[in-house]
Amino acid sequence: MTSDSSNVAPVGVVVVGTGFIADQHLAALHGRTDAHLVGVVDVDAGRAVAAARGNGGVRWTTDLGTALDWPGVDAAVVCTPNASHAEIALRVAAAGRHLLVEKPLAVTAAQAAGVVRAYERAGTVLMVAHTHRFYDYGRHVRDQIAAGAVGRPQLVRLAVLGGWIWPDWRGWNLDPVRSGGHALHNGVHLLDLVTWWIGRSPVSVYARGARQTSAELEIYDYLEMVVRYADDALAICEMSRGHRPQALSYRDVLVQGSTGTLTVPWDGEANLLIDERGPGNAPIPGGNGFARQFGAWIDAVRGVSPPPVGGAEGALAVALGVAAERSVASGRPVAVADVLAEAGR
Numbered sequence: 001m002t003s004d005s006s007n008v009a010p011v012g013v014v015v016v017g018t019g020f021i022a023d024q025h026l027a028a029l030h031g032r033t034d035a036h037l038v039g040v041v042d043v044d045a046g047r048a049v050a051a052a053r054g055n056g057g058v059r060w061t062t063d064l065g066t067a068l069d070w071p072g073v074d075a076a077v078v079c080t081p082n083a084s085h086a087e088i089a090l091r092v093a094a095a096g097r098h099l100l101v102e103k104p105l106a107v108t109a110a111q112a113a114g115v116v117r118a119y120e121r122a123g124t125v126l127m128v129a130h131t132h133r134f135y136d137y138g139r140h141v142r143d144q145i146a147a148g149a150v151g152r153p154q155l156v157r158l159a160v161l162g163g164w165i166w167p168d169w170r171g172w173n174l175d176p177v178r179s180g181g182h183a184l185h186n187g188v189h190l191l192d193l194v195t196w197w198i199g200r201s202p203v204s205v206y207a208r209g210a211r212q213t214s215a216e217l218e219i220y221d222y223l224e225m226v227v228r229y230a231d232d233a234l235a236i237c238e239m240s241r242g243h244r245p246q247a248l249s250y251r252d253v254l255v256q257g258s259t260g261t262l263t264v265p266w267d268g269e270a271n272l273l274i275d276e277r278g279p280g281n282a283p284i285p286g287g288n289g290f291a292r293q294f295g296a297w298i299d300a301v302r303g304v305s306p307p308p309v310g311g312a313e314g315a316l317a318v319a320l321g322v323a324a325e326r327s328v329a330s331g332r333p334v335a336v337a338d339v340l341a342e343a344g345r
């Protein structure tokens with residue numbers, strides 16, 4: 001449960017990076033009375049100005065340090081390209097502020113560990129935006145497993161298939177250096193979710209990828225990732241951004257446990273809608289995930305409850321994504337412990 005009391009001073013927030021996903025966080029923020037937007041930061045002044053105007057004429061700057069010095073700033077939401085997360089997170093920690101950082105927490109295990117240590121030292125909240133945990137389907141599966149509905153989970157199959165790689169992706173999404181590669185960039189959603197569902201330590205990742213949209217792509221827009229867990233549970237993840245039609249957003253879940261099998265088929269959620277325009281899909285449940293996520297973070301900042309996705313979980317998700325990237329490159333399973341060992345913890 002989130003609390004939304006007007007008796008306490010609202011948490012002052014700056015949003016860093018005002019591109020595509022920042023709008024979701026801003027909408028979530030505006031829906032609350034216990035948080036308010038102090039200002040926005042973007043290295044692109046035009047985008048910063050537009051975001052400031054579009055959000056009540058708040059302050060804007062291209063410089064993070066300036067924003068962290070604004071009066072009333074308690075916390076930052078970071079929505080910048082993946083390779084910039086760690087450095088920005090360290091600056092927010094050094095300023096003694098709380099952080100909600102977009103996934104992945106960092107693009108290397110060592111960077112992620114450094115960020116986790118910085119927040120432990122600062123004593124401020126670090127939460128990573130693994131948003132699928134806050135969607136209805138993510139919570140439903142976790143709740144069913146926790147309630148013992150299928151016994152001990154042995155096999156999870158999760159498919160998230162879509163075609164939205166273009167036209168709204170900016171250059172960094174297609175650059176493996178700035179995104180960390182697609183298994184880390186978007187695969188991390190699935191890797192984190194199945195690990196949360198299964199609730200055991202991941203041992204290895206065996207992955208392969210395809211360039212479905214075009215052989216010229218520098219990233220794999222289709223991925224199969226198999227995660228092996230302690231006691232041999234398995235998660236089989238299939239992710240695509242190259243399916244057609246572009247607007248496709250297909251998701252399919254199967255959890256096989258020691259006493260039963262749970263499925264969450266896409267067909268059951270897609271809400272086929274037929275109107276004068278012909279057949280179409282009504283929005284799939286789960287659209288309030290960003291609001292739920294934001295509320296959980298504000299609760300953590302206010303000390304109501306711990307962050308549901310803390311630094312350790314964010315760092316483990318990074319290790320899984322890095323392992324998947326390496327497995328795609330080498331054609332071999334990659335031990336998660338080997339990736340974590342590089343983080344020096």
Ligand SMILES: NC(=O)c1ccc[n+]([C@@H]2O[C@H](COP(=O)([O-])OP(=O)(O)OC[C@H]3O[C@@H](n4cnc5c(N)ncnc54)[C@H](O)[C@@H]3O)[C@@H](O)[C@H]2O)c1
Nearest residue numbers: 017018019020021042043044079080082084102103131170
């Ligand atoms: N949780 C989710 O479901 C979800 C969905 C989409 C994207 N994301 C993540 O959100 C982040 C942003 O993705 P996006 O699609 O919004 O990207 P985007 O390219 O649309 O926006 C990024 C913005 O950050 C700005 N920027 C770049 N470097 C900066 C810096 N150092 N300081 C300040 N501003 C900077 C850019 O000018 C741009 O406006 C990524 O980490 C991505 O992985 C998460």
